[in-house]
Amino acid sequence: MSAVLISTNELREVLADKRVRLLDVRWALGDPDGPQHYLEGHIPGAVFVDLETELAAPPSPARGRHPLPDPTQLEKCARSWGVRNGDPVIVYDATGGMAAARAWWLLRWAGIADVRILDGGLPAWIGAGGDIATGAEPDPELGDVELNPGQMPVIDADAAAKWSGVLLDARAGERYRGEVEPVDPQAGHIPGAISAPTADNLDANGRFHALDALRDRFAAFGSGPVAVYCGSGVTAAHQVAALAAVGIEAALYPGSWSQWSNDPKRPVATGPESGSIRVPAR
Template identity: 65%
Template sequence: MDTLIDAAALKSRLDDRESGQRTVLLDVRWTLGDPHGHDHYLHGHIPGAVFVDLATELAGPAEPGRGRHPLPPAEQFQECARRWGISDGDAVVAYDDSGNMAAARVWWMLRDAGFGPVQLLDGGLAAWREAGFGLAAGAEQPPAGNVTLSAGAMPAIDAGQAASWSRYGLLLDARAGERYRGEVEPVDPRAGHIPGAVSAPTTGNLQADGRFLGPAELRERFERLGYRSDVPTAVYCGSGVTAAHEIAALEIAGFAAALYPGSFSEWCHDAARDVVTGEAPYGEDVETAAGRSTGSVS
């Protein structure tokens, strides 16, 4: 199944009462610094969509040793998926209102849990509105589903692997360029990036309207950043959320990549791990960069 579905195709699928496969819609509105995703959902969402709370349903409690949004236990995620109404045999479409930066998290997690038919609404809620389709207000309360989920179906790496990844592979940093360079760090205790990582902000995956670039454009982008079929690729971000967006973009390009779930928020909490700053993958003097500290931990 394709990574993306457009608004017209989704509307057609939802209107097809004779389709043998039910589609579950997940609204994953969340952005860093905006805790009001549920309020936005209640004000207006795609009819039938269930709200997914990224902070409590797509992540466990923040821990210095695991990052700000550690992956929840598999049993907990399965319980949430059933509460959203997902059953075995269903299809899932996820969206948000920020270019799928948050929705990609549940896309990756369902894929990792062995659930195959899951897509992102290309352009998110904005594309649905632009197509002239209506919204519903209030909360949706679907009957519980019976989906059975596992874990480990998608490639992932840990901090130990991230430390040596750039020696033989490509490590992409999906955060904004200024955070990669160490010019600003709004939430984590140290500014900069993992030594050897290449800056690849997720915003570069999107067109101005929030839709993903086409496959050819994405292939060109990632090849320019160093992607090669014989070079293993891994992606991290601040807390493992927008890195999933980068993995979706890589998949659209026809490329595979592993996720570092703990990402920089896990990495930088260990003082024994080097953090470097600047434009270059290995940055400036490691000892100088490792001692920098800005912002506060969320």
């Protein structure tokens, strides 16, 4: 897993390298207080990254709740975090990597090869006796990183509609089945998608399962090219990271359900995989 994840012990060792950029990406659906959580306690030297404004473009029904950011703006943000060409980057959150994986995926997509997720995040760091800083950190020296977007596979709604491989829905099972929908305008899933909740990538301590367990999990979904979506392209990145950890490349559908469900031309399925499909009127 070394290409995707880093342990707390490994983090202690690499923090001696002043080139390492440490990014705090605390965000959760319905919790807008990431900046305050950062001020109350973070890993020393970490820079807070705002998922809503720095890792996404403004939301719209046509593009979804967390569209991919403009590459020029993302590069400007990365430089403000102090990232320089060739710097290793480590990202973390306090929710098992659910938000940090968005930064992992975006920076990999943008051409930064050495990006890893802290396995277990801040709780694991604290549990291992790691130091905690409070308040704001000094502004980092402006970086000079040059981004080269397009280094991770992406699909759009049309490709998702006709995907011939394995299309994984990373949301909770009840949202997939259409039993509840707390955010988006329609309940259900993309016809043909398989329910694969992102939360099942993690153990009870919020760490990624062992490689063999992840391999078994994904093997059960079948073979063929893999693509992943979720509500808005955030937790699906966690699924892509878990797949990458076991050597499986997966495409991300960034618009995800928030885009699909806002398009009245798109069919919607409910229930389990063999459930009913609601086809829009032509």
